Amino acid sequence: MYTQQLLNAGLSQIQAETLNFLLKSGEIKAAEIAKNTSLARGVVYKALEELLALKLVEKIEPANQVARFRAEHPSKLEEFFEEKERKAKKEKREFLENLPGIISTYNLAANKPGIKFLEGEDGIRIALFDTLKSTTEIYTFADIKSTKENLKEINDAYVKKREQLKVKKKIIVSDSQENRDFFKDFDTAITQVKFIKQQYYPFDSGMQIYSNKISYQTLEKGNQISIIIEDKNIYQMHRLFFEYMWETL
Numbered sequence: 060m061y062t063q064q065l066l067n068a069g070l071s072q073i074q075a076e077t078l079n080f081l082l083k084s085g086e087i088k089a090a091e092i093a094k095n096t097s098l099a100r101g102v103v104y105k106a107l108e109e110l111l112a113l114k115l116v117e118k119i120e121p122a123n124q125v126a127r128f129r130a131e132h133p134s135k136l137e138e139f140f141e142e143k144e145r146k147a148k149k150e151k152r153e154f155l156e157n158l159p160g161i162i163s164t165y166n167l168a169a170n171k172p173g174i175k176f177l178e179g180e181d182g183i184r185i186a187l188f189d190t191l192k193s194t195t196e197i198y199t200f201a202d203i204k205s206t207k208e209n210l211k212e213i214n215d216a217y218v219k220k221r222e223q224l225k226v227k228k229k230i231i232v233s234d235s236q237e238n239r240d241f242f243k244d245f246d247t248a249i250t251q252v253k254f255i256k257q258q259y260y261p262f263d264s265g266m267q268i269y270s271n272k273i274s275y276q277t278l279e280k281g282n283q284i285s286i287i288i289e290d291k292n293i294y295q296m297h298r299l300f301f302e303y304m305w306e307t308l
Contacts, residue, residue: 062075062076062079063075065078065079065136068136068139068140068143069139069140069143071106071109073098073102073103073105073106074106074109074110074113076096076098076106077092077096077098077103077106077107077110078110078115078116078130080092080095080096081116081128081129081130082130082133085129086119086127086128086129087127087128087129088125088126088127088128089103089104089107089126089128090125092107092128107128113139114131114135114138114139115130115131115135115136115139116128116129116130116131117129117130117131152181152184155181155184155185156184156185156188156189158175158185162175162289173287173288173289173290174286174287174288174289175286175287176284176285176286177284177285177286177287178283178284178285179283179284180210180213180283182283182284182285183210183213183276183278183283183285184213184217185285186267186274186276186285186287187213187214187217187267187276188217188220189272189274189287190221190226190267190269190274191217191220191221191224191226192270193226193269193270194270195269195270196227196228196229196269197226197227197228197229197267197268197269198228198229198267198268198269198297198298198301198302198305199228199229199230199231199265199266199267199268200230200231200232200260200264200265200266200301201230201231201232201265202232202233202260202262202263202264202265202278203232203237203238203241203242204237204238205263205264205278205279206265206278207241208280209278209279209280209283210278210283218245221249222249225249226249227248227249227250228249228250228251229251229252229253229301229305230242230250230251230252230253231252231253231254231255231260231301231304231305231308232252232253232254232255232260233254233255233256233257233259233260233261234254234255234256234257235257238254239254253305253308254308255304255308263277263278263279264276264277264278265278266297268294268297268298268301270294271289271290271291271294272287272288272289272294273287273288273290273293273294273297274286274287274288
């Protein structure tokens with residue numbers, strides 16, 4: 060009756076057939092499910108255990124009697140579907156965060172530089188979290204004002220993860236009282252900060268220099284893009300440029 064809809068919700072064929080039978084049969088023994096369907100008894104028991112784990116089936120065990128099973132209220136299916144969607148979104152986000160690394164592996168094997176263009180807040184997230192895989196200290200030009208206004212949630216999650224992983228970073232930001240206040244608690248063993256005169260950094264953008272890669276982010280609301288370039292020579296040029304500025308500030 061509802062087997063196809065249950066399959067669409069993400070259940071396996073056996074799970075869907077078992078739950079479909081329970082929905083129309085009420086409380087019943089596992090053996091009776093096998094008897095009244097084309098499913099083998101062992102397959103039915105396995106499906107019931109899986110459905111119990113998904114909280115779509117209830118097990119009733121009266122004293123000295125064979126256990127019986129019944130479907131949970133159909134509203135549980137909506138909760139199951141929503142949880143499946145949340146998990147899929149989480150898995151997609153984790154995959155996208157690892158995609159630059161996958162591309163990097165491919166590019167190294169193919170012996171060619173890699174360029175990746177990303178749009179929106181998801182692109183910013185991917186570019187930032189890619190730096191956490193760095194085997195070198197990260198060098199950063201940062202626009203704190205735009206980051207706080209437009210990307211606070213992403214940046215907070217990134218900073219928390221970077222501190223957990225103890226990934227070191229040097230940051231150059233424009234010299235303002237706001238930035239000095241912001242970084243007063245962040246200048247630590249894993250995060251060092253230096254300030255550059257404001258007239259030399261009038262940009263709504265940032266740059267990350269790390270592990271043979273350069274990434275650029277434009278942070279202006281509605282116009283957020285990220286570009287990741289993987290090339291040893293470009294990386295070395297930017298790294299030396301940053302180190303020269305760092306020493307002169």
